[in-house]
Amino acid sequence: MKPEELEVKAAAELAKQQAFDVRLFACSSRGCQSSEALGVIAGLKAEIKARQLGAKVQVNGSGCMGLCSKGPLVRMTSKTQKDILFSEIKPEMAATVVEQVVVPVLEGKKIEKPGGDLERHTLDLNDPFFAMQVYSVLENNGKMDPEKLDDYIARDGYKALRKALGMSAEEICKEMLASGLRGRGGAGFPTGLKWDLTRKVQSVIKYIICNGDEGDPGAFMDGSVLEGDPHAVIEGMLIAARAMNATHGVFYIRAEYPLAVERVEKALRQARAAGLVGKNVLDSGWAFDFEMRLGAGAFVCGEETALIASIEGKRGTPRPRPPFPAAKGLWDQPSCINNVETLANVPSILLKGAKWFASRGTEKSKGTKLFALTGKSKNNGLVEVPMGMTLRDVIEKIGGGTDSGLKIKAIQTGGPSGGMIPEHQFDTPVSYENLQQLGSMMGSGGMIVIDENDSVVELAQFYLDFCVDESCGKCAPCRIGGTQMLHLLTKIVEGKGRAEDIKTIRKVAKAMQKASLCALGQTAPNPTLSAIRHFEHEFTERLLPAATPQA
């Protein structure tokens, strides 16, 4: 494809879309698919066909629209009226949707809120859950079909790649650095700097790797992005490749996300066929292609050196750094590993400019962040908020408090590597630094809400048990320390602990933090330590009375 053809394609697709009076988008992501979303799509299509409305109404699949607990979601857009978002639509309701809403809208009626059976299946788009989110990475979700390349191109897709092809590698790195984008995998290393470090290494072969191994239990942002907007991640990787003169791209996606793998593979095939990936990218003479590698259920493979080992077909054990992957990565060649969400941010930064991106967020944390809001939260799902929004706004306004009406005790961010943040600290604005200061971390974006009936001791045990199970066993502090800590914590959970056990836990934790080889072991004590820090009474309440003789 020649660069100018992008515009032609985009214009043609837009004209095609505008010919429809009504467009329906039914979420076809993993969560909604499990609630028969594909049946809903088929049902809508059949109904439209039966009524011979095919020329006026288009039915599409779509990426995640956020409120996963109310899926399948269906969005209706029309030229003549405001969008309507339906929730918990079953396949057998497709006919009702068409009859009671689509047909009247086609007849020129304005529908504020559908009545009858559909009333309780309609979501208020002015609800804080939607109104307070700021969509950037999720901008395309609910507005295009992730399986159609032309849809993506019509929404300015691959325009940023075109721009990047006219820039030098150094210029792209500078733009990324100026934007202030930091790694969304959780550690928050400046993306522009990472790219620039890799760019400066001279090598014939260089790899750009997409880390889609989202192993944090309770987090599903990256999977949702890969499913909902695979071309954005591919475009982000192509731009990253230009920025560091990378020669090969690798997707590493966990095998537990078959739909994400399928969508990325399909998107790659489309991009190859269109000349956006392959021997002659956008007719520039530059050749670049991707390989797909699947994870196999090992949390530690999110760590970059372990991930590299896994791509090489070995056990996913980390190795000491330096040398960093920028110098010696996959097959000992310079490599850059970026998280899915980080890469998905790239095209819009390049297209709209570093300033636009940096206009959102705090001084050191720019842009938006995705969170997977789950647990006891009333609204469960995928949310995108600007950095700097307070945790309270995220949890109480967007999340809507708890479903049960019980008081929120705390949240856990950062998964097994993060920590608990008690309710009285919810007025903190979201940023890498702030969350770290609170003894947690940004992590990839899991945000688990727990209420007053939940035990933080047991939650800490759950996370520690996870880390012990997932420890690769290579270094002693993580392997032995984790097991010992879990042993002590279990003793406390079972009501057999003593005051000195809490002290010992703290000591072992310190050794693990200092001496573990990789981030898994270094951060594994975090949930327990933060639980002790904020809720020590919950631990002491479970201890044996001091006078009880030794068993």
Next chain:
Amino acid sequence: MKVVAPKAAAEPKDEITLIANKWKMKRGSLIMALHDLQSRVGYVPRESAMKLGRELGVPLARIYEVVTFYNYFKLEAPGKYVISVCLGTACHIKGSAELLAGMEKELNIKEGQSTPDKEYHLQAVRCLGCCGLAPLVSVNGKVYAKLKTGESHHVIERIQIDKPMAVANADDLAE
């Protein structure tokens, strides 16, 4: 959507050769080849691992080193219907441990085991990424969501109702 059973556990002889041919020219592709094998057979049988190793030129010890490291790979034939109870954090908070215990009782097996008739295999998994629908179980890829912790017997009933007539298509090897 129906719960789909994997193909019968006996693999045609040359299937391994096909898998090996697909991957042997690609560096570091052992894990991918094992994925292909398991998605066809449901687990990694020793004989298949030996044959795959010979064809790929990888020692058996290396294969076992990898297979035993990653949770995803199974060394024994699972039951026909693999019930995966999600124990991710969101599901944990909503009582998945109780759900799993109920399933164990209902099927009279422990987590990680198959029923003697090889009909069901019960396993715990880390996170299926449908956290908004917690707690949930997945059966051969089909998800049963927003379960009540005490309704394990309902889940088994629903699986029985959903059991299909059809057999899953084998993945396309030609790539």
